[in-house]
Amino acid sequence: MEELPHLPPEVWVYVFSYLSTDERHTVRTVCRQLKRLVDHPSLWRDYTVVLSDLRRYTYGFWDTLNHRKLTRVAVRHLRRKEWRRLDGAKGQYTPKGHKGLTLLLFLGSVGAPRYGGPALTSLELVDYPETILPENALRSLTSLRSLTIRYRYIREGIECRLTSWLSPLHQLETLTIIGQLKAFPLPL
Structure with a gap:
């Protein structure tokens, strides 16, 4: 050119x-x-990146997100195994030499990659049944200020883990829950 x-x-x-x-x-x-x-x-300010199928993301993808300084994430259809992979942040997602990925990952001072979401301020969970994420799924997201949970439907008899998800989120300012009731009416 x-x-x-x-x-x-x-x-x-x-x-x-x-x-x-x-x-x-x-x-x-x-x-x-x-x-x-x-x-x-x-x-890319106020831009939301949508993550799914974590295996397909390369070092270049994470570098680009780091350079753009994105802090908003929408997670779609993450299975329990993928959530654990994201939560555990295997080294494959953290290029060597990075002091931190603004979005999701950072290297501790010792140099071992770990997940902590230091700058992640907004998270959107899309179409999540309660049972797919463990009770401590959001424990590392200490900087989270906004959480949106979009349920495809809410069923009776499923254990609500929302309380345990929210307990470690001391900086949370906004919580939005969007969903449809199915199979039972709302109590008045």
Whole structure:
């Protein structure tokens, strides 16, 4: 590609702010310079990344999220095993040398990768039955300020783990629960 016109990076970032997410992803494939500008954190402020099937995410994906400084996550259809993988943060998700992934992972001072969600401020759980996540599933998310739980449906007789999920979340400011009742009426 020809060299970009000599405009300050701030102007390019301003121009890219008018592009849709798909257009930004297309632009970032053109050259390294544009990739760096399109990944500027100001373009991704208040953006939510949707995670599912954790095996498919590469080091490059986590590096990109780190560079964009994303702090909002929506998790879709995570099975218990995948949640444990996310909660345990195996080394495969943390590139060596990173002091921290802003979104989900960080390296402790000893250098061992672990999960703690130090900057994760917002989490959305989509279509989760209560039984899929253990009682201590959110214990590491100490910086969480907003939690949204979207149930596909709520059934009678299923143990509610919400109290145990919320107990370690001392900074939680907003809790939103969205769902439909199925098989039983709401008590008045």
